[in-house]
Amino acid sequence: MYAIVEIAGQQFKVSKDQKVYVHRLASEEGTKVSFDKVLLLDENGTVTLGAPAVEGASVEAKVLQHLKGDKVIVFKKKRRKGYKKKNGHRQSFTQILIEGIVAGGAKKKAAKKEVEVTETAEEVKPKAKATKKPKTEE
Template sequence: MYAIVEIAGQQFKVSKDLKVYVHRLATEEGSKVTFDKVLLVDDNGTITLGAPAVEGASVEAKVLQHLKGDKVIVFKKKRRKGFKKKNGHRQSLTQIVIEGITLGAVKKAAKKEAAPVADEAEAPKKAPKAKKEETTEE
């Protein structure tokens, strides 16, 4: 069983007991977090796709630690101009472990009522505007 969930603006494919590095979350280490924006759930071959999210589905996770990622060097240079600029960046990350995926009350695709469609079909249609005949003088 796996799910595709949106965490801190990014989408991750998660399953139970998976450790994931996400952008820094505003929670304390050791606390539990629930993510409700589940986009897709695969339960042993049965795929449930949300529009945009699966209703009632959630992913529970536990925050393990807050840390910083590897340093990324940003180097800019313009040749023959003597311009060089070196900058570094370390992303703040949070390591979480997925504790479980809850489907909740997953509803099968409900059929839309036929009444609104029938009303549109039975409603009288507006007649198209009659075009004025153009007369040509010769």
């Protein structure tokens, strides 16, 4: 069983007991998080495709640690001008452990509204356009 889920603006293919590095989450280490935006769900060959997300499906995960990625060097240079600029960047990541995929969780029930029809099509008349009346001489 696997799912394609959107976490922090990126899509990941996840399965149970998998460790994933995602962009930094605001959760503390050791806490459990749930991701509701499941785009695709595969249960033993039965594929459920969401439009845009699968209703009632969620992915449960546990935050293992917060860490930084490898350093990326950004070097800019314009030849014959004496311009050199060196800069670096380290991306912040969160390592999560996928604990489970819930296929048909608590589905949200849509409240059905009953609408009474008080006017029929014959009673509803379109508004008449304002016409100019010719001026009468007095």
